[in-house]
Amino acid sequence: MTCAEVRSHFSDLLDQGLTSAEAVGTGAESPGAPGDDTGATVRAADRAAIAAHLATCSECAHELAALRKTLALLHAVDPVAAPIGFVDRVLERVSRPWSRRLARWLVRPLHVKLPLEAAAIVAVSIGVA
Amino acid sequence: VRERPADPPSLLARLRAGDPAAFEDLVRAYQHRVFSVAVRMLGSRAEAEEIAQEVFVRVHRSIGGFRGDAALSTWLYAITSRLCLTHLASPRRRVPHHGEEVLVRLRDDRSDPPSTLERREVERLLHRAIAELPDDRRIVLVLRDLEGLAYEEIAEALDLEVGTVKSRLHRARMELRERLEKVTG
Numbered sequence: 411m412t413c414a415e416v417r418s419h420f421s422d423l424l425d426q427g428l429t430s431a432e433a434v435g436t437g438a439e440s441p442g443a444p445g446d447d448t449g450a451t452v453r454a455a456d457r458a459a460i461a462a463h464l465a466t467c468s469e470c471a472h473e474l475a476a477l478r479k480t481l482a483l484l485h486a487v488d489p490v491a492a493p494i495g496f497v498d499r500v501l502e503r504v505s506r507p508w509s510r511r512l513a514r515w516l517v518r519p520l521h522v523k524l525p526l527e528a529a530a531i532v533a534v535s536i537g538v539a
Numbered sequence: 540v541r542e543r544p545a546d547p548p549s550l551l552a553r554l555r556a557g558d559p560a561a562f563e564d565l566v567r568a569y570q571h572r573v574f575s576v577a578v579r580m581l582g583s584r585a586e587a588e589e590i591a592q593e594v595f596v597r598v599h600r601s602i603g604g605f606r607g608d609a610a611l612s613t614w615l616y617a618i619t620s621r622l623c624l625t626h627l628a629s630p631r632r633r634v635p636h637h638g639e640e641v642l643v644r645l646r647d648d649r650s651d652p653p654s655t656l657e658r659r660e661v662e663r664l665l666h667r668a669i670a671e672l673p674d675d676r677r678i679v680l681v682l683r684d685l686e687g688l689a690y691e692e693i694a695e696a697l698d699l700e701v702g703t704v705k706s707r708l709h710r711a712r713m714e715l716r717e718r719l720e721k722v723t724g
Binding site for chain 1 (some may be wrong): 549562563566567570571572573575578579584588591592597606610643644645647653660665671680684685689705708709712713715716719722
């Protein structure tokens, strides 16, 4: 395997919890480390070839270690909490359409509103009659 | 990788049944996850709130049509990702906000913690490195490494092949590793 081919597997290896040449070179073919549900897969044959490469290529071994540190940093990032009052503001927004429609009706110009009101009165009168 | 809380089991059934309290429960259960993705993608709390609110407004509007083929959380991540990417691509979007405020905070659970100054510097570098990734790679990295989604879930949320998710994630991680050379060696 070339350096580029080996490095193309680094993400999957790290998702499978394999971070050293020894770890990469052991274990049966499996979809991931115990408890891993990422969907990461590196075939056992590839893992053996990668382990052999890492044992002799210090640059790739260094690259894998640096990538592992990068991921460790990412995984240590604290989640960001939604701002206080967020839920209330969402609930206010989803309930707003009714009040908006009412407001629109109230400010509708007379030349639009009056004919509609007249039509409503006629409709009600017919209904009563 | 971070553990994600599972979807509350009866929430979808309650939403579909029109339980008036169910929507509020949904917003409470997912607000932080939705906001977190938005803030990582947009780099601004104000814009993230705008988009996160819009996510829930759309959910409210379309919950009746949600078939439940995917998990509720995957659906929410899908809407959030799509809105963020559309917003980022909008020509009307204001100047990018990344860099104004460092929105990355690191947990410190090591036995030999670095000084506050060192940690702030790492947080600043990491914030900038994430912000400078291309949008289509950043979203995959955020969903995988910050939100803890599996490849399949990301593929479903972004409507991509799993292979595309893997290659974008790999490139994003390698780019990040290069940008963090100073910290990771």
